[in-house]
Amino acid sequence: MAKQNQSSEKFKRSSCPVASTLDIIGDKWTLLVVRDLFAGKRTYSEFQGSPEKIPTNILADRLKRLAEYEIVVKKPYQHHPVRYEYLLTAKGKDLGPVLMTMVQWGEKHLPGTKAQIIPAKEAKP
Amino acid sequence: MAKQNQSSEKFKRSSCPVASTLDIIGDKWTLLVVRDLFAGKRTYSEFQGSPEKIPTNILADRLKRLAEYEIVVKKPYQHHPVRYEYLLTAKGKDLGPVLMTMVQWGEKHLPGTKAQIIPAKEAKP
DNA sequence: CCGGATCCGGTCTGATACTG
């Protein structure tokens, strides 16, 4: 039975929107996956390829939860060896501003960080 | 020596601003404390009084970390029985937009949540 | 009393190995 160890069932339903939102994205990895989705990554191995090196079991769990919360949809895009891709839903895309403000805060206050998720329009010096 | 159990030393220094920011605020409790600060709470017991019931050791640890990151400052405001208050720094106040976007996302996508930290200007439908 | 520190059981993380 294995008491669903890292499974996905974490409903707390606080009345505060901040607390409720944090119940969903309040951990180190979830938003990193969302960031990768915004960056155009779509497959499991692309997520694994990110420099933060998310553990494979954590990645699987987060993707499952993101799908349950309808922040992403998982769909097969090839059948022979079955391949899946994960895409942001409208709800997931609405997390953009959250990511954005975090990027701005990080760039302003944390030295040595530079955004790469927003290509920007070639502001070449 | 007690190998600093829940102590504060969690530097990962990723180059991505999202990852770096998440190393600081990427957990369930930290932003909740920041939310309380924005809501005007300043003392240890006021934080403990929040409906989410943060455990005392977690609260102490988060406040210590927030102070180390210079997101808050801790200062005594009374001496007889010494009492402390925690105040947001400019860096901490800059987290406002992050909180804001999370509130907006939560209110839009999570039913049954209602903000209480931002009075809002009566944008009645 | 208030602001924390300590203890301890249970949960989750994270590295690696393994499977379809």
Add this chain to the structure above:
DNA sequence: CAGTATCAGACCGGATCCGG
């Protein structure tokens, strides 16, 4: 490639204890 299984150790969370 896309995960699942396993397992030690880190971390959380509740309760309790302590210093001023």
